[in-house]
Amino acid sequence: MSVTQRPLDLVPHRRYNPLLREWILVSPQRTQRPWQGETTKQAKSAGVAYDPACYLCPSNARSGGVKNPAYTSVYAFDNDFPSLLPVNTAKAREGGSPLLVAEPERGCSRVICFHPNHSLTMARMDVADIAVVVDAWADETERLGKLEYVNHVQIFENRGAMMGSSNPHPHCQIWSTEHIPNDPKRELEAQKQYHDEHHSCLLCDYVATEIAEAERIVVENELFIAVVPYWAIWPFETLVLPKRHLGSFTDLTRAERTALATRYDNLFEVSFPYTMGFHQRPTDGEAHDSMHFHAHFYPPLLRSAEIRKFMVGFEMLGMPQRDLTPETAAGRLRALPEKHYAD
Ligand SMILES: [Zn+2]
Numbered sequence: 001m002s003v004t005q006r007p008l009d010l011v012p013h014r015r016y017n018p019l020l021r022e023w024i025l026v027s028p029q030r031t032q033r034p035w036q037g038e039t040t041k042q043a044k045s046a047g048v049a050y051d052p053a054c055y056l057c058p059s060n061a062r063s064g065g066v067k068n069p070a071y072t073s074v075y076a077f078d079n080d081f082p083s084l085l086p087v088n089t090a091k092a093r094e095g096g097s098p099l100l101v102a103e104p105e106r107g108c109s110r111v112i113c114f115h116p117n118h119s120l121t122m123a124r125m126d127v128a129d130i131a132v133v134v135d136a137w138a139d140e141t142e143r144l145g146k147l148e149y150v151n152h153v154q155i156f157e158n159r160g161a162m163m164g165s166s167n168p169h170p171h172c173q174i175w176s177t178e179h180i181p182n183d184p185k186r187e188l189e190a191q192k193q194y195h196d197e198h199h200s201c202l203l204c205d206y207v208a209t210e211i212a213e214a215e216r217i218v219v220e221n222e223l224f225i226a227v228v229p230y231w232a233i234w235p236f237e238t239l240v241l242p243k244r245h246l247g248s249f250t251d252l253t254r255a256e257r258t259a260l261a262t263r264y265d266n267l268f269e270v271s272f273p274y275t276m277g278f279h280q281r282p283t284d285g286e287a288h289d290s291m292h293f294h295a296h297f298y299p300p301l302l303r304s305a306e307i308r309k310f311m312v313g314f315e316m317l318g319m320p321q322r323d324l325t326p327e328t329a330a331g332r333l334r335a336l337p338e339k340h341y342a343d
């Protein structure tokens with residue numbers, strides 16, 4: 001039986017789900033990718049400063065044949081097997097039926113190595129080294145945001161094999177896209193509507209509420225606050241917010257960059273597996289004044305390293321559910337020793 005080639009079969013595109021009224025990103029070109037990167041061998045090499053088999057270590061060859069430079073600080077490069085491509089020649093929008101809607105999605109995927117040392121994690125890096133990473137996030141946001149086909153810059157890190165990242169080398173990814181993805185778009189709309197109704201910023205007001213209640217604060221400094229949000233889904237989900245209203249990495253002052261690095265360092269004294277990422281102002285040329293920059297941390301752990309939370313059953317079909325209250329979770333995070341577990 002032959003399969004009809006669809007116009008967007010070989011290029012990154014997004015398809016519309018009319019039931020949920022949201023889009024999904026499809027990257028069919030990635031199926032050409034050799035299965036190479038993530039092996040258990042690499043997962044076991046976490047303790048060494050240099051791993052000859054790691055495609056992210058300095059001077060090593062990557063699967064695309066490119067050799068990494070002998071980098072000594074942060075190192076950013078285009079993903080060899082990107083989910084998004086800058087040039088997307090497909091013109092066709094699918095949609096013979098109004099229920100089959102798809103369109104090309106342009107963008108690019110970058111990788112940033114945080115440090116040449118394979119064995120480090122953000123939790124164990126110096127504040128000065130994390131500050132260099134924060135600078136790289138700001139530089140990448142600025143540079144990518146200026147690209148004609150980029151309207152949103154999503155920086156994220158998957159840490160730990162549990163989160164699907166079996167390469168322990170400290171790194172993050174940046175997926176920048178032509179369209180604003182579902183969640184940031186929803187959050188933008190909520191912030192805009194709140195601003196229209198209350199003439200103030202949703203997250204500025206939220207910061208003030210959390211400081212007043214003081215029940216869900218995990219850590220706080222002069223410029224940033226980290227809370228287990230009142231509406232948290234994951235057991236130890238954390239939201240990091242600047243106390244000042246600002247929309248993007250590019251708005252951070254030098255003092256705020258240092259404070260963010262410090263906050264990050266403290267929050268990560270415990271080496272949780274997690275997915276984390278920043279939500280910032282889209283780069284589509286609109287003002288987005290009501291957008292308040294923030295970071296989400298989603299660790300899947302429940303009680304210990306062995307017990308993780310899965311989103312299944314009612315949670316896949318209905319809505320998220322949790323047992324531990326966010327107030328209790330914040331209390332437990334506050335009570336953790338500052339010293340890293342491995343020291
Ligand atoms: Zn490495």
Ligand SMILES: [Zn+2]
Binds near residue numbers: 202204205245246
């Ligand atoms: Zn604000």
Ligand SMILES: [Zn+2]
Binds near residue numbers: 184296
């Ligand atoms: Zn967000």
